[in-house]
Amino acid sequence: MRGRVRVLGARAGEESGRVAYLPQAESLRWDYPLLVEDVVLMGRIAKLGVGRRAAAADREDARAALARVDARDLAQRPIAALSGGQRQRVLLARTLVAGPDVLLLDEPATGVDPTTEEQLMRVLEQLAAEGKTVVVSTHDLAGVMAHFPRVVSLNGRIVADGTTAVLRDDRILRETYGGHRPGGPQLYGDEHHA
Known part of the structure; x- marks a missing residue:
């Protein structure tokens, strides 16, 4: 079998950063000694390149993404110290900071309290209203x-x-x-x- 895969009109891999993925929270390890802001900045790796330091503008974008998911006050906290709902909001912020046109989310509200679920869904609805494609597996x-x-x-x-x-x-x-x-x-x- 032969063929070509195109994503958003370009060959697969050429449009790095236009598609972002939020995995299931339980599929991740949370015991790394990282601060929330650093985890969110990982969403910028496709744009920054591996090994490059984030600039002040990248850090401000990370804080803005955290604010959008009502988690800006968590920026300097260790990721291991967060609740399940806080972790999901941080993961969504990491997805948002990539600046994607398409968001792929795997069970984004699993294991979170009803208030956090409503917050997450409200953000996803806003993104869709802004013209983003939001695909949720649930x-x-x-x-x-x-x-x-x-x-x-x-x-x-x-x-x-x-x-x-x-x-x-x-x-x-x-x-x-x-x-x-x-x-x-x-x-x-x-x-x-x-």
Whole structure:
């Protein structure tokens, strides 16, 4: 098989920094002796290059990204000392400081309190309103229905693509989750998810 991969109209890899990724928080190690501001500045590596020091303007951008996620007061705290919700806000700030056109977020609200979840979702809604593309991978059906205008439901293939109304269709839920509604009771007699 041969072909070309294009991202935002350019060959893959040429548009470094236009796409940013926020991983699941539990997939990261938090015991490094780093300050929050340094973690946020890691989002600038694609623009700075490895081994280059951040300039004053980069640090100000990091503080602005922290302010946008209501975490500016955490800038000089050790990352290991933060709560789960604070860590998620810091990771989102790290994603934002890259200045991406496309944000890919993997379960951004997992393990955070409801207030932090609302803060995160509000920022994502603002980014979308600013013309950014925001792609969120999640199993939180209620969160999707409350905050996102469009859903692509996957299970090895595209099961549905449309407004959040598709999440009210029992057939689509069965095909997507095999009878199990995430965060809810067993559905449709599917014992292997019980």
